[in-house]
Each structure stands twice: as structure tokens, then as C-alpha cells.
Amino acid sequence: MKTLKSQEISQVFEKSLGIKVGSVKDIEGGMNNRLWKVIDQKGKSYLLKKYVRDERDRLGHEYQGIKIMRDYGITSVPEAYWCDKEKLLAVYSFEGGIKKKPEELTSIEIVKMAGFLVKLKKISGGKETRNFPLSVNPCLSLNDYLKNINSRLEGLNRNIVINNPRLLKYLRGVEIRPLFNQMIKKCLGSKTDSGKLYKKISTSFLQLCPIDFGPHNMLISKNGKICFLDFEYFGMDDPARVLADFKWHEISEKISDDKKKLFRTTYLTGIHATKDFVCHLNLVEKIAEIDWMSIYLGSVSPKKINTRRFCDKSFNEENYVVNQINKFYHRLDKYYDRNRKQN
Incomplete structure (x- = not known):
């Protein structure tokens, strides 16, 4: 570019x-x-x-x-x-303000973030908004979430075979595909063998969604006003995707569990969420944890690396690849720890 x-x-x-x-x-x-x-x-x-x-x-x-x-x-x-x-x-x-560290966000700011999503839900039934395009890579069924994961894993495999066999060294001999298959089966259970996987989510769930939503994409002014940024993937989608992404996004790791719950509760209360939607959200949150592990692995593709090289003049490919793979293992360790405690 x-x-x-x-x-x-x-x-x-x-x-x-x-x-x-x-x-x-x-x-x-x-x-x-x-x-x-x-x-x-x-x-x-x-x-x-x-x-x-x-x-x-x-x-x-x-x-x-x-x-x-x-x-x-x-x-x-x-x-x-x-x-x-x-x-x-x-x-x-040009909007003024600062980007706060995730751990510095106040409860009021968390409520405002959730309130922004509630506003988007309220306008999503309008004449113009109903016909707004879908977001980039929309998730309209459980299978769509899995397709995003599988696409990244397939890209990783092609990258290893064609471009960068050195990645095998960084992956420490772990067989990635069987690992993800096991995690997905544990997450979805019997749904992997039923039509529920391909069933479209209720259209009543859909709304305008800012994909990649979080503190890294907002500016806070001195008077407390928040300006939300980065709508490159914006469109009609499953809001459970946004809520789950907020929970598991690497930027959100330093946000306390209490504030994450506040974000979730504020949104659910604001839209008068049904029991069906809450059940759907609970499942999507489990998938999103696995999805984030695939995001780290997918980020070392040649295309992603070339984009980073353009946007960052001091980009170091070796350091970047090692860092992304380490992030994957960090998440994998936390996943295993959480499951051990639950069992």
C-alpha cells in the first residue's frame, strides 16, 4: 500500500x-x-x-x-x-482524548460502553438500518463461528507447508488441528453432530455491531465523553459475538471480572434480553475463548505480516511471530487451568 x-x-x-x-x-x-x-x-x-x-x-x-x-x-x-x-x-x-489502559476504566465508562451497544440495538430495527450490510465475516450460526476458526487453522497449515516451516519450531511439536477439534467438541458436545450447528440464529438477535470493540478503539475526553473508533468490520451481526469478544479480547485481560460482568449485565438489561439469547450468549462465550487462540495463530500468515510491515515502520517479523505464538500458549495454559478447576 x-x-x-x-x-x-x-x-x-x-x-x-x-x-x-x-x-x-x-x-x-x-x-x-x-x-x-x-x-x-x-x-x-x-x-x-x-x-x-x-x-x-x-x-x-x-x-x-x-x-x-x-x-x-x-x-x-x-x-x-x-x-x-x-x-x-x-x-x-479529528477527535481529541486519550486511550485509557484497560485496567484504568471506571465502572461509569464500562456502563457507557455497554450503553453504546444498547443504542445500536435500538436503531437496528429502523427502515435504513434493517437493510444495512452484514459485518465482515458475520456469525449467523454456530457453524459460522467454527468456520472462522477453521479458516485460520487452514491458513496456518498452508503457511507452514509453503512459506515458513520454521513455525513448527515455535509450535513446539503440538498438533494444532487435533487440539482444536478436541476443544470444540468439549465446548459444543452433541451440537457438533446435530442440525443445531447450522441453524441460523434468530433474526430478533441481530443488530448493528462494531466488531473489535473495546478500550483500544475509543478515546475519552477530559469531560468524560467517549468517542468510539474503528468500524472497518461494522454491520449487522450477532451481538453475542461482540460481548464474547469483549470478554476474551487480549486487551480485556486486565479488566476485572466484576467490570466484565457489569458490561454484560448492562447490555442484557438494556435490551431486555430473553432467556434464549442469554443461553446463546453463554455458548458463544465458550466458542470465543477458542476463537481467540486461533486468532493468534492466524496472525502469523504472510498476508497479516505484510500488512503489519506496512503499518509499522519498525516491524520485526521474528519478534512478532514469536510473540503471537507465545500469546497462543498463554491462552492455552489459562484454558487448561480453568477446565481443571471446573472438573
Whole structure:
């Protein structure tokens, strides 16, 4: 993915938005984009975002998602000003604030996070939102969750065979596929041999979902206002996926169990959750623990590594691979510890 020079950025703003640029600053982005803070000659700040080119319509999901949230009166997201789908560029409002460490989040902030999901649930039945596209890799059945896991494991196997046989050394001789099959069977029990695995979840469960939701994707201002960021996978999906991901996300590891329960309870109370949905959530949370182990293994694919190399100028492939594999084993150890205590 080609980066942009200050002169090119100035031309984009002047031609597309009629804005004369005063200064441009390259700022740290995420794993799949490059970001610039652009200040016009009147002192107003904007965020220019360049998306990585892949099979996902990251720009479309995020830009249209922010637009529709704003249209429904949700102001805890940036404003979307302009986009160019061919060049994979978008301009948003530049939001101030800080990213708090997960362990520093207050109970009030946790409640606000859950409240944001409740708001999305409430607007999801609207005329425009009902027809909003599905999220990236949506999970509309239990089998969809398993497909995501299997896809990463298949990618890992191809990576070992074709690109990086050294991974076998880091995996310490563990047979990955049988290991995951065993964990999935323990999690799902008889459902692995029944039609329940492929049964679509109730459409009443579905709502607009910000995938990869958590403290790493939000800014908190001095007055306590939260601005939520990163909607590249945004769309209609199973909210149990978001709640379970919040529980098991690596960023959430330092959030106390009490605050995780507060997040869960606030959401369930806010949407007046049915017993059926709670049972569904309980099962998805078990799958999500396994899913996160597969995420670490899938993150060492050549494609993921190339994306990280673009987004991080100081990227060290060897250190990155070792770190991701170590994260997998850390989660696996915790999984075994938890199961020993339950048995």
C-alpha cells in the first residue's frame, strides 16, 4: 500500500473538500491503515485515513456505518466528511482524548460502553438500518463461528507447508488441528453432530455491531465523553459475538471480572434480553475463548505480516511471530487451568 506525501494530501483536501491545508502530521495508525492529522489554515483538525486494499470493504463498512449512526443521532462517533473508494481514502473529524489502559476504566465508562451497544440495538430495527450490510465475516450460526476458526487453522497449515516451516519450531511439536477439534467438541458436545450447528440464529438477535470493540478503539475526553473508533468490520451481526469478544479480547485481560460482568449485565438489561439469547450468549462465550487462540495463530500468515510491515515502520517479523505464538500458549495454559478447576 502506497503512502501519501504532504503535497498529495493537500491536493486531496483542496480539490475534494475545498479546504486549504496548513499542516500535515503522520500519526500512528492501526494494523490495517495509515493515518494523518490534517490542520487547515483556519486551525480546524481532520483525520485522513488510508485503508489497506483487501477483499473486505473496510472503507465502505466504516464510512457508511458512521454516517448511519450519525443520522440516527448517535454522536459518540467521529463525523464522516468525504471518501474515495477507488483511492481507499476517507476524511473524518479529528477527535481529541486519550486511550485509557484497560485496567484504568471506571465502572461509569464500562456502563457507557455497554450503553453504546444498547443504542445500536435500538436503531437496528429502523427502515435504513434493517437493510444495512452484514459485518465482515458475520456469525449467523454456530457453524459460522467454527468456520472462522477453521479458516485460520487452514491458513496456518498452508503457511507452514509453503512459506515458513520454521513455525513448527515455535509450535513446539503440538498438533494444532487435533487440539482444536478436541476443544470444540468439549465446548459444543452433541451440537457438533446435530442440525443445531447450522441453524441460523434468530433474526430478533441481530443488530448493528462494531466488531473489535473495546478500550483500544475509543478515546475519552477530559469531560468524560467517549468517542468510539474503528468500524472497518461494522454491520449487522450477532451481538453475542461482540460481548464474547469483549470478554476474551487480549486487551480485556486486565479488566476485572466484576467490570466484565457489569458490561454484560448492562447490555442484557438494556435490551431486555430473553432467556434464549442469554443461553446463546453463554455458548458463544465458550466458542470465543477458542476463537481467540486461533486468532493468534492466524496472525502469523504472510498476508497479516505484510500488512503489519506496512503499518509499522519498525516491524520485526521474528519478534512478532514469536510473540503471537507465545500469546497462543498463554491462552492455552489459562484454558487448561480453568477446565481443571471446573472438573
